[in-house]
Structures are given as C-alpha cells and as structure tokens.
Amino acid sequence: MTLSTDHLAVRTTCAYCGVGCGVQATPKDDGSFAMAGDKLHPANKGRLCVKGSALGETVGLEGRLLYPQLREADGLRRVSWDEALDKVAGEWRRIIAEHGPDAVALYVSGQLLTEDYYVANKLMKGYVGSANIDTNSRLCMSSAVAGYKRAFGEDLVPVCYDDLELADLVVLVGSNTAWCHPILFQRIMKAREARPEMKLVVVDPRRTATCELADLHLPVNAGTDVWLFNGLLSYLSRIGAVDPRFVEQHTNGFETALDVAYADCADPAVVAKICRIELPVLMEFYELFAATRKTITAYSMGVNQSSAGTDKANAIINCHLIGGRIGRPGMGPFSITGQPNAMGGREVGGLANMLAAHMDLERADHRDVVQTFWESPAMADKGGLKAVDLFKAIEDGKVKSVWVIATNPVVSLPDADQVRRALDRCELVIFSDIMQDTDTTAYVDVLLPALGWGEKDGTVTNSERRISRQRAFLPAPGEALPDWKILSLFAQRMGYSGFDFCGQHGVFDEHARLSGFRNTVSDVPRAFDMSGLGGLNQRQYDELEPTQWPVRRTANGELQVDVRLFEDHVFAHADGKARFIATVPRLPKHAVSEDYPLSLNTGRVRDQWHTMTRTGKSATLADHIAESFVDMHPQDALLSGVREGELARITSEWGAMVARVQHGGGIPRGSVFIPIHWNGQNASDARVGALVNPVVDPVSGEPEFKHTPVRVEQFRVNWHGFILSRDAINLDSIAHWTRIQGREFARYELAGRNSVKDYSGWARGLLGVGDPDADWLEYEDKTAGVYRAVHMVNDRIEQCIFMSPRQDMPSRAWLASLFVKEQLSEIDRVGLLVGMPVEKGADTGPTVCSCFGVGRNTICNAIREKDLKTVPEVTACLKAGGNCGSCVPEIKKILVQTRTEAAEIRL
Known part of the structure; x- marks a missing residue:
C-alpha cells in the first residue's frame, strides 16, 4: 500500500512571472520534490505552466554560492559572515564619511520577497540617507507605475484577474501572454470557450503565439502605440462614445489630452499609415472598442520597455477614462507585471524615485510620515539614481560602492558592456545571490550567499495586488541567509537601530503597520493600505491565505478587502479626480540607418x-528552444x-x-x-x-x-557540430558554443573556424578521452568533412560528437533518448554510426509540449495516422496542450501545416 504524501505538501508561490501562481511542493521518496498547482490559490486554481511544473528540477545545489567570500590578489577566499560584513560596513562608513551617502548604492531585484525589499529600502532611504536604491523592475514595469501615478495619483492597478474573464473584449498590447503569462492566457481562453461572443484583440509588431488564437491582430509598427491610442481617443470622442458625466465629475485634463490627440491622430487613415496597418483592420478595432463597454486593455513589456513607455500607458488609460470604463467588473487598464514580486517592490518604495507605502519621496509631509514611523536619522530628500544612470555614475566614479542583490546586470541591463566597465572600475562591489558563477560575479569583491526559492520564507504580491505566502520547504544550504537578515546584520554593524527584527514575520508586520500610519492625504486616504494584516501573530502569518490589498479592519475587527479599485470613482489625487494625460506621439530616438538598417x-x-x-538547470525547459536566435x-x-x-x-x-x-x-x-x-x-x-x-x-x-x-x-565558420556528454567540456578553443542542460548529460552546440585535420585525435582531446583502448566508435568521411564518434563505457553511452560543414546533422532528441539507457543495443550502435535511428518512431523531434515531453514528429505522425483535425483531438491522443496550454498555438500551426501537406500529397 502506498501512503499519500499530501499532508507533507507545502503551499508556496511560483518563482517566475507576475501571475503569482500557488504551488504545492510535495517531497518524494528520493528526496526530490513534486510540483503541482495549488487548487486553493485564486490566481491559478490548480494550473501551472511548464516553468512552474519544472521548479523541482531547479532547486539542486549545483553551482550554488554557499559561503561568504572575499576577493584577494590570488582569487576568492572563504571567510566568516563576521569578517565579510565587517569588511563591507567598514568600507561603507569610510566612503560615506569621505564622499557622502550618495556615493553608495543598492541594485536589487523583483526576485526578492517583500520583506527583503522592505529592509533594503528602509536601510538606504531612512538610515544611509540616500535614495540610491533601484531595481531590475525598473527594466520591466516602471513605465506602468509612472502612468498609473500620473493618471490616478498613486501606483494602482484597478482590476483583478476575474475581470479578464468577465470582460466582453480583452485587448492585449505588447504582450505575448500565451508564452509569458500562460495561466492568465488560459483563463481568457476558457472564458471565451464559455462565451464565444467574447473577443480577443492583440496589438503587437510580431505575430506571436498569442496572435494565433486572437480574433484580430494589429501588427503595429514598433513604437507607434501612442498614435494608435490617441487615434482611438479621438475616434471615441468623434462618434460620441463618451461618458460626459464621468468625465465632468471624476476627471481633469480631458480637453487638453483630446486636443493633442486630434492634432496628429484625428484621421484614421493617417494613423493606419503611421502604424503600418491596414485601414479596415484599424477601424475594426476602433469600432469593436467603442461598442464594447466591458473592455480590459492589458499591457506588458511591449508598452513599458520604450523611451515613450509612460506616454503609451497613459494613452491607453485615457481611452478608458473617456468612457468611464473603470471601477466596474470586466473593465479597466491592466498592467501585467513580469516578475513574481515586482508589485511587492513597488509597495515598499523599491524604486529610486519612490518612498515606502506608496508615498512620494519629493513630498516633505510624506517623508516626515515615513521618518517618524521608522524613527530614522537621515531620510533621503531627493530621488536616487535610476538603473541606467546608476551604472553610468559608477563608471564615472561618482558612486564608489554598489551592492547587487538577486540580479545579473552584466546580462540584463542595456549597453551591458558599459555595466561591465562600471563594475570593473568600482571601488567595492558586493553581491548577494545564490549562484557562485554568473556574468556579474566576475567583477565582485565580496560574495554573500543568500537563500533561494524553496528556502526563503515571506510574501510576494502579484499583478492583481494579491499578497501570497512564499513558504520554505528546503533547509538553508551551507551558510546562506535570507536577504532581509543579511541587510539587517549589516545595518547593525553600521550602528543603525531599528533592524533587530525577530524574523520575516516581524518585517511584514512593520510593513503592514506603516501602510496605515497617518494614512490621509488631503482627506484622500492612500489606496495602498494593508494595515488590516498588521498585528498578525506568528501562526496567523504562517497560515495567511492569498489576500488582495487594500485590506483594512472594520470596527468589529473583520478584514475588509477591495477586489477592484475606484468603484466609487474616487481617485488618489488630492481632488479625488483622475487625470487625462496629454500624450504627444514621438518615435524612438535612434532611427535605423544605412549602417544599422x-x-x-x-x-x-x-x-x-x-x-x-x-x-x-532544467532539462525539461531546455528542449523547446535550445539556442539563442x-x-x-x-x-x-x-x-x-x-x-x-x-x-x-x-x-x-x-x-x-x-x-x-x-x-x-x-x-x-x-x-x-x-x-x-x-x-x-x-x-x-x-x-x-x-x-x-x-x-x-x-x-x-x-x-x-x-x-x-x-x-x-x-558569422563564417568552417564546421558545425554538437556534443552530448555526461562530463563537463572545456570549450575555450571553440569559436561559438551554447550549453544546454539535458537529462543525465549536457549538450553543446558548436561551430568552429579552425581546420581539423585529425578528427579522431582532435575529438578525443576535446572530450578528454586519453585511453587508447577506450570503447570508441567513429565514422569519418574526409571528402564530405563529416565525422561522428561515440565514447562508450560498459556498453553505456558516455559522450558523443558529431561534426559536419553543413547544418543537417542527426536528431538531438533521438540521441538524448540513448543517454537514459543503461545499455545500448546493437541496433542503437548501428544507428549511431549511420547517424540516424534505425527503429521507426525513435526520433520524436523537437519538443513542442514541454509539460508532457511531446515532440513535433510524434504530433505530426499522430495527425497523419489518426486523421486528427483539432487541438482537443491532439490533446486527447497525446496529452500535448493539456496542462498549461502554452503550446496550443504551436500545435494549431502544426495541424494546419501537416494536414495541408497531406492534402497536397493526395493531389
């Protein structure tokens, strides 16, 4: 009899996108963990995308940073926490004394828990006295924040996920939701199945997987979103799709915004030409929007990541304000965040121009509220350096020390080589993270081991303002500590009081209480208020269910939660009115040219x-797209x-x-x-x-x-190749390579500019096979430049290498399947020498459905052999598309292509 382990499952939250799905982590007999969706979590209701489902493959300790280390002349030296933190505190005290508080900075991440974020913000803005704390969330959603603040007076997402299902029209702008927020996309698709009259419009320069399932795709010219939505605003005004009472009583700035929209975008033909879309397509969108009151416009990186991102966000919001399409079920402008806790960082003022609890850094009364609550000695009184400017200031020597936490700026920031130069010139670079080797750690002086997902305990907030518990189910490895603890220990060494938290529960409690402290601004309370969660004891915090803010307590002590905002049409500006923002269209600064076309x-x-x-780290996630393209x-x-x-x-x-x-x-x-x-x-x-x-x-x-x-x-090369190997390979001599994680092996895609004369000797040297008596199978065609070799140990494949001057080489999926066999058969050996599987069906093809490991060849064969006509039929036959659904658009394309090819063959 097998005993159920459900009682051992830990309810936590996914580590990836801003949907904030609930996850159940259940221990298995072999010490690993099974991941499943939490059926009780309102964000995903039991569903998980493939990334969430594969989280169990990513929690191993391979490559982990486990101990504090200092860089010295001869390399890194392991040290105690005391020595590491004393070093950092001593250097920061010296730098601040000599150059002032703005000579130091933190660069943090949406991967942090809210408790970590809160302590970091309190430390820099309230004690160091500098606002030089910015975050990689600057790179993904800060334009959405600025747009909301300009329109509503506060950084407020007015809708909830249920509104996506209640809407009659969902407009996705600059968002490949099917791939980047798959659980939300599946909720939209399920709602449309139940109500076929519901429409989906996608605005995106690319035809993405999301577009495959849309009713209408507007392939706008990149950067022209303001023209598109200014044109919509003027169209709505022209045809009378206006709520005059709402505009008059609850908004300001309408006439100015409309004048700007009319100036450049009144003529749909002009808008269509600028946006490079067909006029009938544009008009279909405008007419559909005008006729559908219950409309959600959801936008993501395609809007935000732009030199006009804030204006794009406000141009969208304007189109909702003109018709009063806000504060009611199924309608509103909705920024979908990218990271698991981008919203939590916004709550605590994690951006350089923000203050905790949605207060404004530039307002003296707000600074006084926060400083009084914190009892802090040195409140920052001006905005700090934003991400790009921060690393320019580091290179210029204005910032002498930067502490990077849970992010990899040498890869993720724009002009990334400049970031490398900046860190190389910086006096003191501190790095708190979980990995020993990243592109950034090469430039770090002090490495501090932090806890990772599965080990950390605290809270995160998703795109619909829902606070969820992230619970630890793994022990702390090595000497790793939670980020809030590292920062608190450092603060105490700096001589700062106010950081003696009893645990993450104590940090959360302080954060919640601050949100309600003096919570009035010109008689308009801040909408961000989670004071109802203040005062929770340890057990209540541990058992906290996913809860949206604002959350307050009524007079009788019951929790009161607002599912959506602005139902009373009172906004967070001092006069209670929303703002139309005039958005003047402009193209990106750098135009294409003859040199860069x-x-x-x-x-x-x-x-x-x-x-x-x-x-x-996950073999499951490596199969779909293995290389950069x-x-x-x-x-x-x-x-x-x-x-x-x-x-x-x-x-x-x-x-x-x-x-x-x-x-x-x-x-x-x-x-x-x-x-x-x-x-x-x-x-x-x-x-x-x-x-x-x-x-x-x-x-x-x-x-x-x-x-x-x-x-x-x-990029000219003389040969192409790939290696599958159980052991790591040194590829320093190879012109181009990519490493892909497989199951029980690593795969390396290669391309070389060297001329290989002795293939066998060269391959043995590269793979480290020095034994002349090794079981070494090889095939060489010197005329064609083709070479194949396989290294066997006890009839089990250990390594293989394939080289050719052309791209058409054996299937990696078939070869990967051989690595799981304890012993190869003779027919397998024959296939290795021939360069293709001998048995029919052995090559499943490139992965399409990562959730169930279904390859393209398997899907194509099933369509042909069983005359499958629809995606549900493919799912019923192969399971493909039956979990997160993010592969459904690809299956749909395969169906069309395969059935078309079959019809042509019959003809």
Whole structure:
C-alpha cells in the first residue's frame, strides 16, 4: 500500500512571472520534490505552466554560492559572515564619511520577497540617507507605475484577474501572454470557450503565439502605440462614445489630452499609415472598442520597455477614462507585471524615485510620515539614481560602492558592456545571490550567499495586488541567509537601530503597520493600505491565505478587502479626480540607418526566465528552444547575406553578439527579434543586452528594449557540430558554443573556424578521452568533412560528437533518448554510426509540449495516422496542450501545416 504524501505538501508561490501562481511542493521518496498547482490559490486554481511544473528540477545545489567570500590578489577566499560584513560596513562608513551617502548604492531585484525589499529600502532611504536604491523592475514595469501615478495619483492597478474573464473584449498590447503569462492566457481562453461572443484583440509588431488564437491582430509598427491610442481617443470622442458625466465629475485634463490627440491622430487613415496597418483592420478595432463597454486593455513589456513607455500607458488609460470604463467588473487598464514580486517592490518604495507605502519621496509631509514611523536619522530628500544612470555614475566614479542583490546586470541591463566597465572600475562591489558563477560575479569583491526559492520564507504580491505566502520547504544550504537578515546584520554593524527584527514575520508586520500610519492625504486616504494584516501573530502569518490589498479592519475587527479599485470613482489625487494625460506621439530616438538598417526587438521565450540562472538547470525547459536566435524576415536575411539555420553576428552601436538565424514567420520587414535569456555561462557570445541602446523614458527611466538599430552579417565558420556528454567540456578553443542542460548529460552546440585535420585525435582531446583502448566508435568521411564518434563505457553511452560543414546533422532528441539507457543495443550502435535511428518512431523531434515531453514528429505522425483535425483531438491522443496550454498555438500551426501537406500529397 502506498501512503499519500499530501499532508507533507507545502503551499508556496511560483518563482517566475507576475501571475503569482500557488504551488504545492510535495517531497518524494528520493528526496526530490513534486510540483503541482495549488487548487486553493485564486490566481491559478490548480494550473501551472511548464516553468512552474519544472521548479523541482531547479532547486539542486549545483553551482550554488554557499559561503561568504572575499576577493584577494590570488582569487576568492572563504571567510566568516563576521569578517565579510565587517569588511563591507567598514568600507561603507569610510566612503560615506569621505564622499557622502550618495556615493553608495543598492541594485536589487523583483526576485526578492517583500520583506527583503522592505529592509533594503528602509536601510538606504531612512538610515544611509540616500535614495540610491533601484531595481531590475525598473527594466520591466516602471513605465506602468509612472502612468498609473500620473493618471490616478498613486501606483494602482484597478482590476483583478476575474475581470479578464468577465470582460466582453480583452485587448492585449505588447504582450505575448500565451508564452509569458500562460495561466492568465488560459483563463481568457476558457472564458471565451464559455462565451464565444467574447473577443480577443492583440496589438503587437510580431505575430506571436498569442496572435494565433486572437480574433484580430494589429501588427503595429514598433513604437507607434501612442498614435494608435490617441487615434482611438479621438475616434471615441468623434462618434460620441463618451461618458460626459464621468468625465465632468471624476476627471481633469480631458480637453487638453483630446486636443493633442486630434492634432496628429484625428484621421484614421493617417494613423493606419503611421502604424503600418491596414485601414479596415484599424477601424475594426476602433469600432469593436467603442461598442464594447466591458473592455480590459492589458499591457506588458511591449508598452513599458520604450523611451515613450509612460506616454503609451497613459494613452491607453485615457481611452478608458473617456468612457468611464473603470471601477466596474470586466473593465479597466491592466498592467501585467513580469516578475513574481515586482508589485511587492513597488509597495515598499523599491524604486529610486519612490518612498515606502506608496508615498512620494519629493513630498516633505510624506517623508516626515515615513521618518517618524521608522524613527530614522537621515531620510533621503531627493530621488536616487535610476538603473541606467546608476551604472553610468559608477563608471564615472561618482558612486564608489554598489551592492547587487538577486540580479545579473552584466546580462540584463542595456549597453551591458558599459555595466561591465562600471563594475570593473568600482571601488567595492558586493553581491548577494545564490549562484557562485554568473556574468556579474566576475567583477565582485565580496560574495554573500543568500537563500533561494524553496528556502526563503515571506510574501510576494502579484499583478492583481494579491499578497501570497512564499513558504520554505528546503533547509538553508551551507551558510546562506535570507536577504532581509543579511541587510539587517549589516545595518547593525553600521550602528543603525531599528533592524533587530525577530524574523520575516516581524518585517511584514512593520510593513503592514506603516501602510496605515497617518494614512490621509488631503482627506484622500492612500489606496495602498494593508494595515488590516498588521498585528498578525506568528501562526496567523504562517497560515495567511492569498489576500488582495487594500485590506483594512472594520470596527468589529473583520478584514475588509477591495477586489477592484475606484468603484466609487474616487481617485488618489488630492481632488479625488483622475487625470487625462496629454500624450504627444514621438518615435524612438535612434532611427535605423544605412549602417544599422534593422530594428532590434527583445523579449522572452516560452520556457526560459530572465538570465537562466534557474531555468537553465532544467532539462525539461531546455528542449523547446535550445539556442539563442535572431528571428528575421526572409527578405531581410537575403539582403543581409545570411540563411536560416546559419550563425549570424548582430551588431549595434553599443555591442555585438552571435545567434542562429530563423524565420519564425511572425516578424515584419525591417525588424529582428532576439530573446533576452542567454548569458556568458551558457553561451560564448549571446548577451543581447550588449546590443541594446541605453536610451530611457524621460519620466520612468525605463530603457528602450524594443527598438535598437542593428545590422546582421554572416558569422563564417568552417564546421558545425554538437556534443552530448555526461562530463563537463572545456570549450575555450571553440569559436561559438551554447550549453544546454539535458537529462543525465549536457549538450553543446558548436561551430568552429579552425581546420581539423585529425578528427579522431582532435575529438578525443576535446572530450578528454586519453585511453587508447577506450570503447570508441567513429565514422569519418574526409571528402564530405563529416565525422561522428561515440565514447562508450560498459556498453553505456558516455559522450558523443558529431561534426559536419553543413547544418543537417542527426536528431538531438533521438540521441538524448540513448543517454537514459543503461545499455545500448546493437541496433542503437548501428544507428549511431549511420547517424540516424534505425527503429521507426525513435526520433520524436523537437519538443513542442514541454509539460508532457511531446515532440513535433510524434504530433505530426499522430495527425497523419489518426486523421486528427483539432487541438482537443491532439490533446486527447497525446496529452500535448493539456496542462498549461502554452503550446496550443504551436500545435494549431502544426495541424494546419501537416494536414495541408497531406492534402497536397493526395493531389
């Protein structure tokens, strides 16, 4: 009899996107953990995307930073916590004494828990006396924050996830939701199945997986969103789709915003030309929006990551204010955040221009509220340096020391080589993280081991303002500590009182109480108020269920929660009115040119996350897209002299990288797309941040990740190849490589510029096979330049290498399947020498459904053999698409292609 382990499951929260899904982590007999969706969590109701489902593959200690270390002349030296923190505190006291508090800085992350974020913000702004604390959330949602603050008076997301299901129209702007927020996308799809009259519109320059399931796709020219929504505003005004009572009683600035919209965008034909979309498509969108009161406009990085990101956000908000489409079920402007706790960081003032509890740093009365509550000695009185400016100031020597926490700026920031220069010149770089080796740690003087997901305990807040508990289910490894504890110990060494927290529960309690302290501004209370959660005892904190803010206590002590905001149409400006913001359209600063004729767009892929320090450990997540790529239109590729499948060098004014050319079919002429994830630990030259221009939005400081002029050129090599190996391989001599995690092996995609004369000797040297009597199978065709070799140990495959001057080499999926076999059969050995599987069906093809490990060949064969016609039929047959659903658009395309090919063959 097998006993259930459900009682051992720990309810926690996913480590990835801003959806904030609940996760159940259940221990297995082998010491690993099974991950499942938490059916009681309102964000996901039991569903998980493939990244969440694979979290159990990412919690191992391989490569972990486990002990404090100091860099000395001969390398890193392990030290005690006391020595490390004494070193940092001593240096910071010296620097502050000599150069002032603005000579030090923290650069933190949306990966932090709210408790960590709170202590970091309190330390810098209330005790060091500088606002030089910024976050990688600056790179993804600060424009949305600025847009909300300008319109509503406070950083307030007015809607909840249920509104996506209640809406009659959902407009997704600059958001590949199917890949980047798959659980939300599946909620939208389920709602549309139940109500076929519900419509989905996608506004995106690329035809993404999300577009495959949309009713209407507007492939706008990148950077023209303000024209699009100013045009919509003027159209709504012109046809009378206005709520005059709402506009008159609850808003200001309408006439000015409308005048600006009319100035450039009154004529839909002009808007269509600028946005490069067909006029009938534009009008269909405008008419649909006008006719559908219950509309949600959800926007993400495609809006935010722009030098006009704040104006784009306000142009969208204006279109909701004109018709009073806010504060009611199924309607409102909705910023979908990218990181698991980007919202929590906003609550505690984690950005350099914010103050805790949604108070304004530039307001003396707000500073007094916070300083009084903290009883702090040195409150910052001006905004600090935002991310891009911070690293410029480090390079210029104005900031002498930076403490980087839970992020990898040498990969993720724009003009990333400048970040490398800045850290190299900085007097003292401190790094708190979980990984020993990242692109950033090479420039660090003090390394401090922090707890990672699965080990940390605290809270996070998702995109709908829902606070959830992240609970630890793993022990602290080595000497790692929670970030709030590291910062508190440091603060005490600096001589600061107010950091003797009894635990993360004590930090949370202080955060909650501050949110209600003196909570009035001109008789308009701050909407951010979680004071109802203040005073929780340890057990109540441990058992806290997912709860949205604002959350207050009524006179009889019951919790009162507002599911959506502005139902009373009272906003957070002093007069209680929302603001229309006049948004003047403008194109990105840097135009394409003869030298740089293409516009670079960057973003995420389905199964990876940020710089892959977590997802890069998972074999499940590596299968879908293994290498960095540059997606470009075939005609642009022809003009650039590159071919699909080949390597290309992509160059901008700021840097260069190498990626493989692909024609995904969704990229317009004049544009290229490259994912953000690959870094120096898993690829030789694939940091797209090195290319991205450092231009930022003048209001929010968010960088322009969606437009950088680049050129694409051939990256010439003499041969291509790949290795699958159980042991690590040194690839310093290889011109280009990418490392991909497999099951019980690592895979390396290679390309070389050297000429290999002795293939066997060269391959043995690269793989480290020095034994001349080793079981070494090989095949060589010197004329064709083809070489294959397999190293066997006890009839089990240990390593294999395949080389060719061409791209068409054996299936990696088939070879990967051989590594799980304890002993290879003779037919397997024959296949290895032939370079292809002998048995039918052995090659499942590239992974399509990562949740269930279903390959493209398997899907195509099932469609042909069983005459499958719909995605549900494929799911019923193979399970593919039956979990998170993020592969459903790809299955839909495969269905169309396979059935079309079959019909052509019959003809």
